[in-house]
Amino acid sequence: MSKNLMSSSDEIPKLSKDLCNRLLQDLERAKRPVLYATKCSLDNAIYNHKVGFFTPGSKKVATELNVSSVKKMSRAIFMLEILLRNLDTGAVNTKRELYYISKGEIKHNPDLKPLDFADQDESDEIIDFICELLECYREELNCYANDRGGQTYSQQLVVTETLPDGDKAVVDLSKLGTSPFQPKNRPQNLKLSAKKKIDFCLIVESEGTANTLVANGFTKRHNSILMGAGGVPSNAVRGWCKLIQDQLRVPLYFYGDLDAYTMQNIFRTLKAGSASSLIRNEDFSAPEVRFLGVLPEDIKKYDLNDYPVKENDAQEVRALKKASDAMKNDPFFLDKKNKGLTQILKWLLEHKRRCEQQAYFTVDPRDPTMPEKIIVEKIKRGDYV
Amino acid sequence: MDMAKKSQPKKSAPATKAKASDKKAAAPKATKTKESAEESAAIQQAKSSSSSKKGITTSSTAEYFSKNLQQVGFSSQVKAVLTTLKEAVDNSLDACEENGILPEVTVTVEKVGPGSLKNSDQVRIRVEDNGPGIDPEDVPKVFGEYLASSKFGRGRCSRGQQGIGISAATTWAQLTSAVGARVVTKTEKMRKAVRCIVEVDIKNNTGVLKEKDSVDWEKPHGTSVEFLIDGRIQLNGEAGLISYLNGTTLVNPHLTLHYKLPEMELHTVERVSNTVPEIPSAVEPHPHTMKLGEFIAHSHLFGRVKVGAWLKKGFSRVHEGTLKELNAAGIKNGIFEKLVDSLHESEFKELFMAIQNIPLMAPSTKSVLSIGEDAMAKSIKRLGAIDFFSVVSRKPTICDFKPVQIEVAVARLEDRSIEADAPVQVLRFANRVPLQFDKSACAIVHAIQSVNWRAYGLGQPKESLPQGPYIIAVSVVSPFIRFKNASKETIDGSDELVEEIRRALIQSGQRLSKHIRKEVKANELEEKLRHIEQFCPILVAGLARITKASDSRRKKAEDGIAKLLGRDARDTEKELKAAHDVLEEQTAKASQKNSKKAAEAEVEA
Ligand SMILES: Nc1ncnc2c1ncn2[C@@H]1O[C@H](COP(=O)(O)OP(=O)(O)O)[C@@H](O)[C@H]1O
Numbered sequence A: 001m002s003k004n005l006m007s008s009s010d011e012i013p014k015l016s017k018d019l020c021n022r023l024l025q026d027l028e029r030a031k032r033p034v035l036y037a038t039k040c041s042l043d044n045a046i047y048n049h050k051v052g053f054f055t056p057g058s059k060k061v062a063t064e065l066n067v068s069s070v071k072k073m074s075r076a077i078f079m080l081e082i083l084l085r086n087l088d089t090g091a092v093n094t095k096r097e098l099y100y101i102s103k104g105e106i107k108h109n110p111d112l113k114p115l116d117f118a119d120q121d122e123s124d125e126i127i128d129f130i131c132e133l134l135e136c137y138r139e140e141l142n143c144y145a146n147d148r149g150g151q152t153y154s155q156q157l158v159v160t161e162t163l164p165d166g167d168k169a170v171v172d173l174s175k176l177g178t179s180p181f182q183p184k185n186r187p188q189n190l191k192l193s194a195k196k197k198i199d200f201c202l203i204v205e206s207e208g209t210a211n212t213l214v215a216n217g218f219t220k221r222h223n224s225i226l227m228g229a230g231g232v233p234s235n236a237v238r239g240w241c242k243l244i245q246d247q248l249r250v251p252l253y254f255y256g257d258l259d260a261y262t263m264q265n266i267f268r269t270l271k272a273g274s275a276s277s278l279i280r281n282e283d284f285s286a287p288e289v290r291f292l293g294v295l296p297e298d299i300k301k302y303d304l305n306d307y308p309v310k311e312n313d314a315q316e317v318r319a320l321k322k323a324s325d326a327m328k329n330d331p332f333f334l335d336k337k338n339k340g341l342t343q344i345l346k347w348l349l350e351h352k353r354r355c356e357q358q359a360y361f362t363v364d365p366r367d368p369t370m371p372e373k374i375i376v377e378k379i380k381r382g383d384y385v
Numbered sequence B: 001m002d003m004a005k006k007s008q009p010k011k012s013a014p015a016t017k018a019k020a021s022d023k024k025a026a027a028p029k030a031t032k033t034k035e036s037a038e039e040s041a042a043i044q045q046a047k048s049s050s051s052s053k054k055g056i057t058t059s060s061t062a063e064y065f066s067k068n069l070q071q072v073g074f075s076s077q078v079k080a081v082l083t084t085l086k087e088a089v090d091n092s093l094d095a096c097e098e099n100g101i102l103p104e105v106t107v108t109v110e111k112v113g114p115g116s117l118k119n120s121d122q123v124r125i126r127v128e129d130n131g132p133g134i135d136p137e138d139v140p141k142v143f144g145e146y147l148a149s150s151k152f153g154r155g156r157c158s159r160g161q162q163g164i165g166i167s168a169a170t171t172w173a174q175l176t177s178a179v180g181a182r183v184v185t186k187t188e189k190m191r192k193a194v195r196c197i198v199e200v201d202i203k204n205n206t207g208v209l210k211e212k213d214s215v216d217w218e219k220p221h222g223t224s225v226e227f228l229i230d231g232r233i234q235l236n237g238e239a240g241l242i243s244y245l246n247g248t249t250l251v252n253p254h255l256t257l258h259y260k261l262p263e264m265e266l267h268t269v270e271r272v273s274n275t276v277p278e279i280p281s282a283v284e285p286h287p288h289t290m291k292l293g294e295f296i297a298h299s300h301l302f303g304r305v306k307v308g309a310w311l312k313k314g315f316s317r318v319h320e321g322t323l324k325e326l327n328a329a330g331i332k333n334g335i336f337e338k339l340v341d342s343l344h345e346s347e348f349k350e351l352f353m354a355i356q357n358i359p360l361m362a363p364s365t366k367s368v369l370s371i372g373e374d375a376m377a378k379s380i381k382r383l384g385a386i387d388f389f390s391v392v393s394r395k396p397t398i399c400d401f402k403p404v405q406i407e408v409a410v411a412r413l414e415d416r417s418i419e420a421d422a423p424v425q426v427l428r429f430a431n432r433v434p435l436q437f438d439k440s441a442c443a444i445v446h447a448i449q450s451v452n453w454r455a456y457g458l459g460q461p462k463e464s465l466p467q468g469p470y471i472i473a474v475s476v477v478s479p480f481i482r483f484k485n486a487s488k489e490t491i492d493g494s495d496e497l498v499e500e501i502r503r504a505l506i507q508s509g510q511r512l513s514k515h516i517r518k519e520v521k522a523n524e525l526e527e528k529l530r531h532i533e534q535f536c537p538i539l540v541a542g543l544a545r546i547t548k549a550s551d552s553r554r555k556k557a558e559d560g561i562a563k564l565l566g567r568d569a570r571d572t573e574k575e576l577k578a579a580h581d582v583l584e585e586q587t588a589k590a591s592q593k594n595s596k597k598a599a600e601a602e603v604e605a
């Protein structure tokens, strides 16, 4: 099924009912029902640079009903009922809230006791399972994660949000002063426009550094959108970038640390999505985003402080290990269109050094706008990958 | 280091009904343990005897031990009680075994009052047996004289080895409560029993009788010995009396034991075997297992004999051909003609080095004794209610040139009051004597830890003991067990020995896993059946609500799912049956093997 952010509101209930009907029919015939879900892993991830993001291959995971899976299935149908009710009434919940709602249902109906979740991990797993079965996003089931990351600043951007009751809210980002705009998990309800031509969108890995750049006047001096990713991009950040790319058609640049973790877990996810989110990459990746820095050659050019990867830096050591695998079997890094990025990974593997985004601050310690100058210069010169 | 494993060269007959008196007179003695205490006293005695032919000077021996009791098991209040009991029980079992008697032993331990030592109680320990009894004239020697043993370093798998045990207990009693051992004993020939108190004359290493008396005793023969000592009674835990008695019953299937411990009813554990284990005859030490010092000490036991004769008689696997090879290796023939007590240390050294380089046959494994899988299988059920167990008797083998036999029993207890992640209970035995202290350094424990018990269904943290309500019992039987320290509580294991124990454990683990697998299958089936019962109606009801299906559809689906999942349950049932069959087969094979073994044994006999 093709994913589209604007999937009509009754599509999910209909899909669900069809699924349940099929299950019931099989059971009536004493036939073993088998459910298929897309396999979400690297070995089922296809990357084509013309598409720009990971798409699912043909592999499916089959779950058949048997004595061992009957518990999981029963739980899934139980949770699905709660979610369908939410869709019906328009109520939304987080996963944690759904955990408590399910607890409440069971409390009021002792017959359901065997379904009881021991902890939230168990109920989360069931919610994910439902998404896989219906091949839909969690958000389409009115289940939203905490919005995290993506604080955005701009003097030109205007966001129009359609509220559930049909009302429209208009946010002019230039009116927010030093406060950022926080994108939502439901990008489908947002409409973007520019008061004035926007030249580019800069996504900074650290929200703190994004904030510093703005405080020092970045958005005043440049017609731009400046966003802090806040580490590994959440769905909100990913969907937001995709929205900016599609609706505003401005170039996007990513500026973050030079290390294997940032390259694979942050930048790659932003640009092409991830293997574990195969079914949502279409709406949650911005293939046009470019890697502005820190580039390996920047270290020499700007005499930046870099340092060797410490052995006790577990995260980076793991990322390096993953990188050497990625060079061999990650279709994204194998694609020749991404050769420049692969080159950076190779450099990281060879040198085992890293350089942080904040290193631009050493270039001229007395000039707070030095990082801004370097960034803008790099954009102007096409100094990115 | 192993001390000179010497036997009495002139007395080769395995002493049946040997009297303690001729033991002492027959030959000078040495110990065969490595402990400095026993060793130095023994060497001293051996030396003094070879230099002054008559009038053995033993005065220093008793004195030495009375000052060093901590080295032979009296290092704490708790240990004092356990050691005293252990020495007496060991002697009863040894005596019965040597005389082909099925042992029936009654143990009484009671608190009498406060002890004279700080934080101690006065404790009475009585052990009564149906053994052969002790010739009245030997009684003072047995209980009041050190190194008066019938079993001296004879390279046998007896429990007592050198005659320190029971005299040390007498000394402790004397030192802490001013009374020696109270003995009642009667041999088959006697009409009345002798009753007396034996004390150690420490200065002269002789036993002194007091209050000697003649009494009626309904027993045809037997011995009762009672000690009043200062100590502390510890019943529970690995170092407790109960663990000792449990262990003793496990490795002595032929023992009937009655015991009365403080705050407990009188308990009786009936024998499960009617065969008295045959103690194989002694073996001489093998030269390749000795160190130079032991080699020299060994020679002291022989007095004035020619070196050639000493080598041939005093060691196993050394014969005329070996002397020729030694000669070819550069040892002058003249040396063999010399008297052993006139050899210089340099000559000993030369001889020792040469013999180490000559290939010799490994020692015979005939000297070891086994409990047997059958007997152990019966015996283990005496430890308490057990779900299932497995026992493995390895064939006797050679480790580090010493004959050894490993036997293992693993059992799961029904009692689940033990925490699931508590380590298993380990019972260790050296020559059928339970070892209860310094567990962590013991070769047996190292071997247990080296096995991957998870493969057999037990929990086990990395490089640790497995967990759960299990008993793992390991018995090491060898005429030459090497201990790690003076108190003989830890077996010093070479890689070879640890590997041999490990193999036995792996075999028993594999057998055990079949039980565990069957149990897992049974649990699985139960869980599956419960799943069907619980979830089917919920699932169908949920589907029916979402699809707004009719009642008749719902009913039909309920029937359908029950049919469907019932099939799964039947599959599991089949698997359970298969696991059950595997187990049956194993049991059948084992009993077949055992009856075959028994038949073979009969033929041999
Ligand atoms: N209960 C007993 N019945 C018969 N003989 C005994 C008994 N206790 C001890 N003896 C004799 O006394 C000897 C000395 O005992 P002990 O000092 O414990 O030395 P060990 O047990 O090392 O030989 C034993 O070897 C045995 O011959």
Ligand SMILES: [Mg+2]
Pocket (backbone or CB within 6 Å): B087, B090, B091, B159, B160, B161, B163, B165, B166
């Ligand atoms: Mg003894």
